[in-house]
Amino acid sequence: MPLSPELYSQAQQWIDKDPDQATAEKLQGFLKDEDEAALQQAFGERLAFGTAGLRGLLGVGPGNMNRLLIREATAGLGRFLLDKRPSSKEPSVVIAYDGRHGSKDFATDATGVLTALGIPVRLYQSEAPTPLGAFAVKELGTAAGIVVTASHNPPQYNGYKVYQAGGTQINTPVDGQIAAQIGEVAASSKAPDCLSLEEAKQKGLLSYLTPSMLQTYTDKVLEYFSASTSSASSEQLKQRDALRIAYTPLHGVGAPIAELLFKSAGFSNTWTVPEQRSPDPDFSTVKFPNPEEEGAMDLVHALADDKEAHIAIANDPDADRLSVSARTRDGKIKQLTGDQIGTILGDELMRRAKCDKASNWSLSTIVSSRMLARLAQLDGSKHRETLTGFKWLGGEARRLIVEQGQNFLFAYEEALGYMVSPLVWDKDGLSALLLLSLLAADLHAAGGQTLWTRLEEIHRRTGLSVTFPRTIRLAPGASGSAIMKKLRANLPSTLAGQQIVLVDDLLTHPPYDASKSDGGIPKNDVIRFYIGQKSDEALSKEEIKLTLPRIIIRPSGTEPKVKIYCESRIETLKEGEQYDEKMEKLRRELEILADGFVELCQ
Template structure:
């Protein structure tokens, strides 16, 4: 270990350093801090110790390393202790119901999960700890099946390899409890059990039973290439193909074994599209597959690509997948449950996702609900509707997250893959493709064209100033009235950071408001809806835009051109003062 003095000349910083070294029992992160102090990198030391990781849309997530501002053993212990303390206070039944804990294949995930288990056991809460890597959906599935009080998944999903995450809430409870570091004692505790065999069996039994026609699946003429993206999904997808009746999948062999270093992809995020799917295209072409199914590393999301007649690959956007799966779930409902009235059926989507489900609902008679971004919102809304006896058919977010039915009240890349495979098989019987069906959906319900992307920005001041400027555009508390030299008029503004909504009679937003995140939506006179928001999990400023045509509006190309022009004007005029600090999405 490094020998160093903790005297920095700053008493408050000295106290933070001494506190960390007293509480942290991990030699690696202790040494990292000592080396920073020895090198007199005091600004960095203060940044790491004087700030804590914040919860975003998908939990606590960040780079691994020393300090409260990064992911490490001590932060996991503190977070787990805080959650355990909070949970037992507001829900005393947790001491009998227990919590479900799972983890992915990233560096330190196995250890983080066991440190979390130790905290809950120390608080008197039984633990269902999956003994090996599992897809994220297995945690919410286990919570429901086991009647547990809460669930925790240790994963950074699709973030870079240096990141890890812990999906739950935190209360201040910082000093490690007795036995907080003793994972061996935790694993040997009689109150800890492994639910893997039972939950895996139930999950795949229910998935198999949900299929429309297993004989049709067995006879499918479609060959599916599947990638686990070096994550957890390979063996689970193999089992899914088997129990749902499909012929064996074609795996991307270079990516089927879990590897926390992700050697074949810079960003293990299938949402990035073609840049993340090169090996999938190669494997599919070599094996004459026409459909690619790609999970992210923790298998809660799904990307889909289909080979076109010209030999090129179309990678569907999350909104396009949402249109296909939404339509398919409605067709399935009509076939499997014709006794359920449309008025009792619901589909859900986040506010930045396409409104295609709303268009389908308006024509077919079922209900559509919009929520804030993130499945914590969609899952809660779905749970509330189910308690009222309603049927949840489908929920999705544009970031390739899909919830088919209500067995898992969260996004699930395994079941989504099976529903896409089932749809592709059904269409193949009619000599149609997924691409064909997407065009038919637009003809039936109206063309929905989206233009979404993001900029990377590591400077929080730049981000704050950008949104502050939008809120004080031509004076205090004024928003832009147009862009493009007046060509695109702003008809309404909704600011879910401040709670302002000009479209409401009382000017107050209907959706929940969060002052800790930036999110402004502009509705333009031409019908375009465009949202600018900060990511809850990554250093990104995202924009989402959509224009919707009526079914009889034929000039789709003109609509695309108009939307692209409007988006360019928004980027140039509303983000321009900050553009030097913004890195655009790589092609």
């Protein structure tokens, strides 16, 4: 069957505008071969611009990541900035990029389009971690920032992340306003104007962010934690010298700054996995460049064993996430979960806080462990939940400081994202790397304690908690939203012989209103179940939410799957109970509940 005239016309128009000869020729090949499947994938649906900006497969047409798509998106962003600028202020934009396929070209195209609109650009001179993009927006006071990255996605992907003035990720309604401008640009038969880097420089619209910006970031992180060698005591330096650290950037861009932080803080016994130190867009030694994935930390664990390291740290390829492994009592290196790391970091920052506890805030997402809330309760500080993602956490943290005069301590999400300072309003795996290393050195000096013994101490003081996720993969074409609708139509009252004590359906919450900051969780397609015995119904709502087993069900917005986030009853150890045995008992009980909800959702 011949191609439809409409599909043929769409493809030809794209070829006419495409600045990339390689993708234009590929598209011409699809037309010549009348490859309808490939053309439908490329033109069936435009890659949507949302709160995460853009992210998708590298390929041709508006349904994939390519140079024309980037130029159109940037032209839309530029028009938005020009429309929104104060009359007396010229907008400027920071641009950073990682080591993925196409990232440098995309950053160059974005620079050319913005400068063609007369908007000055501060472009990183070479690859830079995502946190450095957010940091530069805040540090330089620019109107926006772009980071070209797909974070920990497979090598076939790339992305385009946008920050707004102040350095937070864009959120509703800004994303929709930019998307509308992009739509108008894309409807034109003419591609956006684009200057070369040389032309932009000659016009005085392009300046480069050199290694001095990396040094500024490093200096400020060291100062925030009083961690530089010049501010450390001789005893502290001795402790840091005694800690042995294995590190990997997982073929990403984190190594130069991570190594500079280690050196500047006095950690002299550090080793980086040589096969994974330099940027490699194919991530050659791992199946999936995400520290959460099985096998991703194998090489850094092997290096840790070879060097007898006390901890092993991994950043993801754009260094905004972090994972850490530490020695257990039997001497084996074992990876901590995102919730466990978040609990340890939150506890450490509460211990370090010197200001009025009543004005100190920590934040976590609705699918993260409740341990941070319990720690804040014991500490006398405050805690708040947000929806999933640092577009919510970063915005709330900045609002607490800038608009409400409060003190921000810490924010995290269970997917290995941590914000340990107000220097970057986004997850930052590099500043978190330094704080974890400082803590590990202190613990090692205190009789050979580890991150695992610190976690146990926190559990004994606050309550034991077990968390894990489950994923239900649906058949192609199936919808996670349909599963949620089915679940709401027949909500369970009991499960596995236990009572559903409380159901919190976020779809019944008020919608998000950017003008309000009351701390409430806005409307979202999420259900939270709290399970217990009949007697637990007598507990207060706050006690139920902070104590009983909790199951959270949320559909994926991009894939045919439903995610289930599970947390056990949070209990203190009773006399005669063993810590490891109690943790295993809580895990087994939680697995029974999780299995029940998986069955309900299928």
